[in-house]
Amino acid sequence: DKGNYKHFMLKEIHEQPAVLADCLRAYADGGALRLPETLDFRGCRRVTIVACGTAYLAGLVAKHWIERMARIPVEVDVASEFRYREPPVPEGTTAIFVSQSGETADTLAALRYMKGKADRIVGVVNVATSTIARESDIVLPIHAGPEIAVASTKGFTCQLAVLALLALKAAFDLLGRDPAPDLATLDRLPGLMNEALGAEPGIESAAQELALASDALFLGRGAMSALALEGALKLKELSYIHAEGYASGELKHGPIALVDRDMPVIVVAPTDPLLEKTISNMQEVMAREGRVVLLTDAAGAKAAGQGPVRVLTMPEVPAILAPMIYAVPLQLLAYHTARLKGTDVDQPRNLAKSVTVE
Numbered sequence: 001d002k003g004n005y006k007h008f009m010l011k012e013i014h015e016q017p018a019v020l021a022d023c024l025r026a027y028a029d030g031g032a033l034r035l036p037e038t039l040d041f042r043g044c045r046r047v048t049i050v051a052c053g054t055a056y057l058a059g060l061v062a063k064h065w066i067e068r069m070a071r072i073p074v075e076v077d078v079a080s081e082f083r084y085r086e087p088p089v090p091e092g093t094t095a096i097f098v099s100q101s102g103e104t105a106d107t108l109a110a111l112r113y114m115k116g117k118a119d120r121i122v123g124v125v126n127v128a129t130s131t132i133a134r135e136s137d138i139v140l141p142i143h144a145g146p147e148i149a150v151a152s153t154k155g156f157t158c159q160l161a162v163l164a165l166l167a168l169k170a171a172f173d174l175l176g177r178d179p180a181p182d183l184a185t186l187d188r189l190p191g192l193m194n195e196a197l198g199a200e201p202g203i204e205s206a207a208q209e210l211a212l213a214s215d216a217l218f219l220g221r222g223a224m225s226a227l228a229l230e231g232a233l234k235l236k237e238l239s240y241i242h243a244e245g246y247a248s249g250e251l252k253h254g255p256i257a258l259v260d261r262d263m264p265v266i267v268v269a270p271t272d273p274l275l276e277k278t279i280s281n282m283q284e285v286m287a288r289e290g291r292v293v294l295l296t297d298a299a300g301a302k303a304a305g306q307g308p309v310r311v312l313t314m315p316e317v318p319a320i321l322a323p324m325i326y327a328v329p330l331q332l333l334a335y336h337t338a339r340l341k342g343t344d345v346d347q348p349r350n351l352a353k354s355v356t357v358e
């Protein structure tokens with residue numbers, strides 16, 4: 001049931017504050033983590049995350065969190081590559097498989113490859129009865145509720161929330177890092193996400209311009225480079241506009257050749273220690289008449305000055321929340337652009353909700 005919404009996708013975007021609250025409630029309680037006891041990272045030396053599509057991009061964000069907080073190396077790979085590369089698996093590897101449906105053929109094959117090789121297999125799934133859930137040693141359901149629209153939205157942000165909690169657990173087990181302050185921060189996520197949803201009218205006008213473009217670039221740094229990839233993926237699958245996401249620092253190494261006055265460049269840049277560098281990338285785009293749409297907070301907007309054709313202002317958020325919060329305007333931008341173009345938002349052409357054949 002779509003309720004009062006025109007599409008399942010829009011409903012699922014708006015459900016995010018509520019399902020994230022459910023998800024956090026399932027795994028954290030009064031400043032303490034409540035993850036399965038078997039999820040113990042002592043002795044873990046390395047994490048491998050394998051997934052497809054948007055779930056893979058959640059893995060890329062998790063790499064930043066786990067490496068930064070728990071100081072162990074994290075490898076992230078797309079399942080179709082991982083399974084056929086048959087990589088060596090060092091001792092002390094924890095393998096994490098991220099899948100909304102829990103049925104994705106390549107992800108499942110990668111999981112089966114890791115059996116007997118990894119110390120433990122963790123499934124981060126939405127469908128708790130799925131094959132990936134059944135075949136994992138430890139299952140962490142993301143509690144997003146049924147996701148009907150083909151393009152993943154609340155699935156992505158709930159995957160992120162669970163992966164953030166998992167990173168906190170790893171940091172506690174390996175370094176004795178107290179999770180309480182970050183858990184208190186995560187408690188603010190549903191409220192801040194409601195604020196982010198409030199930016200929808202501005203995003204709708206940005207979508208009117210974007211709907212006229214034939215190509216778009218998305219840029220971001222650090223964990224936000226994964227969000228740039230997610231923004232580009234959502235836009236292409238929903239609106240059929242050709243879009244590419246890049247780490248901002250890669251701009252000069254090729255994609256800047258594409259920039260001209262017809263090229264919208266969506267820059268995902270919350271205020272953080274890397275903001276200045278991203279602003280300088282943005283200026284390079286503007287010097288070539290590229291049309292910058294800047295997604296940032298009030299301080300970032302001030303630092304960026306007059307150049308961008310449009311600034312979409314997000315609430316000011318702690319770093320750990322930024323990937324979830326900035327997913328929202330990127331989802332809405334793709335949604336409204338597609339709606340204006342009249343494409344089938346819930347069932348984009350050529351796509352299936354669950355990719356059970358490779």
Ligand code: F6R
Binds near residue numbers: 098102
């Ligand atoms: C994009 C999208 C897909 C899925 C991918 C993996 O919006 O929905 O890229 O994320 O097909 O699916 P799951 O998570 O079910 O393994």
